[in-house]
Every structure is written in structure tokens, then in C-alpha cells.
Amino acid sequence: MIKKYILGISGGSGGLYSISVLRGIIGAGHKCYLVTSKPGRRILSLETDTKLSGSADKDKKILIDKYGLDGNLLEVIDENDVGASIASGSFRTSGMAIVPCSTGSLGSLANGISRGLIERAADVCLKERRKLILVPRETPYSLIHLENMTKLTRAGAIILPASPGFYNLPEKIEDLVDMISSRVLEKLDIEPENLKEWKGE
Numbered sequence: 417m418i419k420k421y422i423l424g425i426s427g428g429s430g431g432l433y434s435i436s437v438l439r440g441i442i443g444a445g446h447k448c449y450l451v452t453s454k455p456g457r458r459i460l461s462l463e464t465d466t467k468l469s470g471s472a473d474k475d476k477k478i479l480i481d482k483y484g485l486d487g488n489l490l491e492v493i494d495e496n497d498v499g500a501s502i503a504s505g506s507f508r509t510s511g512m513a514i515v516p517c518s519t520g521s522l523g524s525l526a527n528g529i530s531r532g533l534i535e536r537a538a539d540v541c542l543k544e545r546r547k548l549i550l551v552p553r554e555t556p557y558s559l560i561h562l563e564n565m566t567k568l569t570r571a572g573a574i575i576l577p578a579s580p581g582f583y584n585l586p587e588k589i590e591d592l593v594d595m596i597s598s599r600v601l602e603k604l605d606i607e608p609e610n611l612k613e614w615k616g617e
């Protein structure tokens with residue numbers, strides 16, 4: 417059965433994680449509704465050779481061409497389109513991830529301030545008690561960041577920091593990226609291709 421997932425890319429370092437999650441959702445045969453913030457696109461373009469424009473149609477084509485994604489399974493939505501399907505709780509999805517999730521987005525979400533479509537869609541997941549996986553990338557964390565994460569955890573979100581482990585002896589950056597994206601996919605009930613389970617020493 418094809419499931420519907422929402423992926424938000426906000427302005428944190430770690431664009432490689434978001435692309436890996438996008439490929440994982442669509443590669444597993446599920447539909448992905450993708451929303452990117454302006455800082456999210458800026459940092460993605462700085463850290464990878466994926467240069468998104470902010471135009472939904474153009475960005476869909478860029479992603480399909482670059483990663484060979486099934487176009488029927490990708491819908492890119494403008495972050496300002498707060499009237500989009502995913503802005504309403506009546507549009508049922510199997511969950512959402514924000515990868516990376518900026519501390520700014522964490523702060524808005526923790527306080528129910530839906531500045532744009534990423535935050536509105538995430539707010540909907542919280543109110544509808546759907547899966548919401550947040551991948552912050554910041555160091556160190558301030559008390560405000562930690563309190564916001566605590567509040568969001570109480571509200572049902574899963575905080576999954578972009579902090580890969582080293583016990584599986586990663587050999588390249590992709591191994592570290594896969595470690596995080598696999599955990600995100602697994603939390604969304606998608607069987608990850610690259611999850612290396614620890615089997616004991």
C-alpha cells in the first residue's frame with residue numbers, strides 16, 4: 417500500500433540527511449510531499465550540489481532528474497502555500513519528518529506558531545497525533561533549545577538529533593548519513609535499506 421509522508425527541509429546544516437530520507441521514502445514506493453524553507457534551500461545548496469530554486473515545479477524536476485525519483489511519488493509544495501492539502505488534518509498522512517530541523521523551527525513548533533507550511537503541517541501532525549520526527553542539528557544546545565525539545569517530546573514528537581554513532585565503523589560520509597536517515601525511516605515505519613543493526617560484540 418502506498419503511504420503518504422511529508423518531508424520538511426528547514427535551515428539547519430545537514431542537507432545530505434534530507435536527500436537520503438527523501439530517496440528512502442520514494443525508493444520504498446511511498447508518496448512524499450516535500451516542503452523546503454528558504455534557509456533550508458540555501459544551506460542545501462551550500463553543502464550539496466542540489467540547487468533548489470523555490471519554485472515547486474522546477475524543484476520537482478531538479479530532484480527527479482538528479483536522483484532518478486519516480487515523479488508520481490513526489491509532490492513539491494511551496495512553503496507559502498498554507499492552503500495546500502497537508503495544511504489540513506482532514507488530509508490523512510502516515511507522518512512527517514523535518515530534516516534538518518532548525519532551532520528556529522523547533523522554537524516555533526514548540527509554541528504552536530505556524531509561520532509557513534512546514535510548521536503548519538507539523539502542527540497538524542501533533543494535533544492529529546501522527547508521527548512527527550524532528551532532526552535538529554546544533555551544538556551546543558541552549559536551555560531554550562532543550563526546553564523546546566522537551567515540550568515537543570511531551571506533545572508526541574520524536575527528537576532524533578543528527579548525531580551518528582561510530583560503533584559500526586563508518587568508512588565514508590554516506591555511512592554516517594545513512595545511520596541517521598535509516599533511523600528516521602524506521603521511525604516512520606519504512607523498512608530502511610541501509611540500517612546496520614548492532615548485533616552485539
Ligand SMILES: Cc1cc2nc3c(=O)[nH]c(=O)nc-3n(C[C@H](O)[C@H](O)[C@H](O)COP(=O)(O)O)c2cc1C
Pocket residue numbers: 425426427428429430453454455456459462517518519520521553554
Ligand atoms: C550556513 C548556515 C548554516 C546554519 N546552520 C544551522 C544549524 O546547523 N542549525 C540551526 O538550527 N540553524 C542553522 N542556521 C540558521 C537557520 O538557517 C536560521 O535560524 C533560519 O532562520 C531558520 O529558518 P527556518 O527554520 O525557517 O528554515 C544556519 C544558517 C546558515 C546561513
